[in-house]
Amino acid sequence: MAEHVVEIRNLHCTYPDGTKALSGIDLDVIQGEALGIIGPNGAGKSTLLLHLNGILRSNRSVKVLGREVTEENLPLIRSKVGLVFQDPENQLFMPTVSDDVGFGPINLGLGKENVRDTVRRALEEVDMLHCLNRSPHHLSFGEKKRVAVATVLSMRPEILVLDEPSSNLDPGHRREIIALIRRLPLTKVIASHDLGLVAELCARIALMDGGRVVAIGETADILGNRPLLEDYCMLDHPH
Amino acid sequence: MEHDFIDKYSRTESFLSRLDPRIKMISLLLFIVCVVTTDPEAFHAFAVYGLLLAVLAGLSRIPIADLLKRMFTAVPFILMTAFFIPFMQGKTAVRAFDLGPVTLTVTREGLILFWNVLIKASLSLLCAVLMTATTRFPELLKALENLRCPRVLIMILSFMYRYIFVVLDEFMMMRRAKDSRSVGGGRWFHVKALAGMIGVLFIRSFERAESVYLAMCSRGFTGRIRTLREFRFAMRDAAFLMMVLASLAAARFLGGVHG
Numbered sequence: 120m121a122e123h124v125v126e127i128r129n130l131h132c133t134y135p136d137g138t139k140a141l142s143g144i145d146l147d148v149i150q151g152e153a154l155g156i157i158g159p160n161g162a163g164k165s166t167l168l169l170h171l172n173g174i175l176r177s178n179r180s181v182k183v184l185g186r187e188v189t190e191e192n193l194p195l196i197r198s199k200v201g202l203v204f205q206d207p208e209n210q211l212f213m214p215t216v217s218d219d220v221g222f223g224p225i226n227l228g229l230g231k232e233n234v235r236d237t238v239r240r241a242l243e244e245v246d247m248l249h250c251l252n253r254s255p256h257h258l259s260f261g262e263k264k265r266v267a268v269a270t271v272l273s274m275r276p277e278i279l280v281l282d283e284p285s286s287n288l289d290p291g292h293r294r295e296i297i298a299l300i301r302r303l304p305l306t307k308v309i310a311s312h313d314l315g316l317v318a319e320l321c322a323r324i325a326l327m328d329g330g331r332v333v334a335i336g337e338t339a340d341i342l343g344n345r346p347l348l349e350d351y352c353m354l355d356h357p358h
Numbered sequence: 359m360e361h362d363f364i365d366k367y368s369r370t371e372s373f374l375s376r377l378d379p380r381i382k383m384i385s386l387l388l389f390i391v392c393v394v395t396t397d398p399e400a401f402h403a404f405a406v407y408g409l410l411l412a413v414l415a416g417l418s419r420i421p422i423a424d425l426l427k428r429m430f431t432a433v434p435f436i437l438m439t440a441f442f443i444p445f446m447q448g449k450t451a452v453r454a455f456d457l458g459p460v461t462l463t464v465t466r467e468g469l470i471l472f473w474n475v476l477i478k479a480s481l482s483l484l485c486a487v488l489m490t491a492t493t494r495f496p497e498l499l500k501a502l503e504n505l506r507c508p509r510v511l512i513m514i515l516s517f518m519y520r521y522i523f524v525v526l527d528e529f530m531m532m533r534r535a536k537d538s539r540s541v542g543g544g545r546w547f548h549v550k551a552l553a554g555m556i557g558v559l560f561i562r563s564f565e566r567a568e569s570v571y572l573a574m575c576s577r578g579f580t581g582r583i584r585t586l587r588e589f590r591f592a593m594r595d596a597a598f599l600m601m602v603l604a605s606l607a608a609a610r611f612l613g614g615v616h617g
Contacts, residue, residue: 172576194578202576208524209569214496214516218585226578231586254365254496256523274577 122150124278124306125171125183132166132177132330140166141177142330148278153307155321155338157314159352162327164282164310165205171280171308172200184277198227201271205282207263211255216247216266219255223274241273242266245299261292265299278306285313314353318342326351367491372419374492378595379501385602386489390482392606396613398474403613407481410605411488418492428487429480440475444468495519500587513583521566529559 125148132141140163156164169175173188173196186192204210213219224234242248245265285293324341326334328351348354396403448465455462503512532555
């Protein structure tokens with residue numbers, strides 16, 4: 120049986136203002152797979168992603184790499200689960216690209232030479248090495264998205280979690296980021312409204328709505344089920 | 359959107375921009391200390407300081423007009439505080455202005471002090487402008503960190519540098535959205551709208567700060583920002599420091615002779 124790198128059982132989450140974001144999620148992520156998470160706005164996709172590296176911890180219902188998400192496991196889990204946020208302006212917070220990509224490795228306690236190496240390799244993987252010493256605010260949006268991916272790659276994660284990787288990108292840059300994600304040999308969890316992207320990258324899809332997983336299965340089965348997608352606002356040309 | 363008021367010239371290659379930022383920082387401090395402690399009537403000394411700055415401005419390859427423009431943005435504040443100094447108490451009256459009930463007397467001591475404040479502030483400002491215009495902001499931060507400046511200050515400056523443009527962009531986009539919908543309306547209406555925008559901007563920045571913090575946490579932030587520092591002290595840095603020291607010593611010497 121394939122190994123489950125993430126196991127979620129009966130996960131609930133309520134925000135401080137009383138909004139119920141997740142109500143009973145059960146979900147497994149299998150090692151090496153690419154799992155797509157789709158669903159209408161406000162379905163709870165981003166909230167679910169924030170549970171994967173312990174930014175949010177609601178109850179003891181998430182296990183990552185066989186470990187419960189607890190305070191003492193956090194450093195390990197955060198180094199193994201690389202979370203790329205939707206808005207690269209929030210992901211890139213240091214004054215230069217190299218500082219930003221180095222932020223994770225330095226926190227992991229790698230040595231100087233090692234950090235410099237890792238930073239270069241991560242930027243090479245996303246074709247952004249030429250921007251090493253630029254300031255993030257001098258980059259284009261597409262470049263920021265790619266550097267944002269590099270900032271978690273530099274931590275050598277096993278699981279890459281992406282929130283809307285193609286949002287606000289023009290078709291050309293969207294293609295680039297899809298090709299880039301496909302190249303990376305990691306377990307991937309991708310939340311997106313972009314069904315084309317999910318179809319290209321993911322073998323399995325979970326459809327969420329109202330804080331629950333309402334359907335999960337092979338990509339062809341889910342994306343082929345037009346009535347299901349229509350019910351959950353995922354089609355722009357309903358019949 | 360493009361904003362370049364912080365690093366407009368930071369990528370201009372020049373002798374000054376290639377110097378070790380720590381050396382520039384130390385030279386700036388030395389310069390300011392020297393200028394501030396110079397006798398107000400040592401005019402030769404001020405001439406030497408001015409000459410030194412002129413040479414540095416030439417080395418920086420930044421248009422002199424731009425340097426002066428940056429300097430003059432701060433001058434009004436100095437004038438505001440210094441405006442009444444010439445009328446201060448003093449022994450030798452130079453001129454009196456009769457304004458009906460009050461008579462304002464300009465004294466020699468007051469004038470000297472006024473000149474003193476003005477010239478010292480201008481020289482120090484110009485030197486600071488030169489230093490910041492020829493140093494890339496991230497390097498400036500690293501130099502400060504290297505020179506044991508408190509960490510919290512550096513963090514604040516670093517986030518300021520990273521996000522001031524983002525916040526400005528947000529503000530400009532909001533203003534465009536407002537302008538495209540506001541046809542007519544009184545002045546008061548626009549002022550009220552502006553107040554609302556500032557409020558929204560504050561809340562958005564606050565929420566962004568939270569998201570940024572989450573992004574930091576997911577990459578292992580534990581309350582301390584660490585970066586790789588790599589400065590190399592080169593021959594030209596030593597040469598520059600010697601030149602600065604020599605000029606400052608010359609200025610002080612001249613000031614001593616004639617002061």
